[in-house]
Amino acid sequence: SQQGEEDPQALSIQEGENATMNCSYKTSINNLQWYRQNSGRGLVHLILIRSNEREKHSGRLRVTLDTSKKSSSLLITASRAADTASYFCAPLMNRDDKIIFGKGTRLHILP
């Protein structure tokens, strides 16, 4: 198992703007997942991108993966107040890997 490292640790943007957060990891992966955690709640799975994919979309979310740089980015377009949360990436070396979470990115959407 490996832990992803999210960057930045905290991000504040105006509502309506786009938010970009990054994830770096150390060893090759089978897939990389992004999760969101609202304060005091469990995590919600957002999107999964496989190692042979470079980009994936889901609604206002866009995830990219660069396996040569061992990095991924999560873009949230047209941010809303409800997007205020912590975001975690989870690089998995294989499908049975346990998920070790990093510190995450705390996103705050300003009204």
Added chain:
Amino acid sequence: GAVVSQHPSRVICKSGTSVKIECRSLDFQATTMFWYRQFPKQSLMLMATSNEGSKATYEQGVEKDKFLINHASLTLSTLTVTSAHPEDSSFYICSARLVRGAADEKLFFGSGTQLSVL
């Protein structure tokens, strides 16, 4: 989507008592469940992996006699914090693995249990 139910959502207990937290997968069978704990403003720390019908696998530094995990069925895993002390106060979260295909795997999380030990 798959639902994981965790309860209680909040529990306050006296020091020395034991607390049981339940985690149920409501509409799918979960052969593997994971237990995490989270301190305020910190990340989730994996405590143990719970496999149905077998002993849990604990992460380094987690006392197995302190945190008893039972995964007796494909839809239920329980975490019992034995002889709880104030330092055990934390947010405990369970998750279950949903496997849909050879390369598609996600975790679904319960809503967490806030444990406060007085």
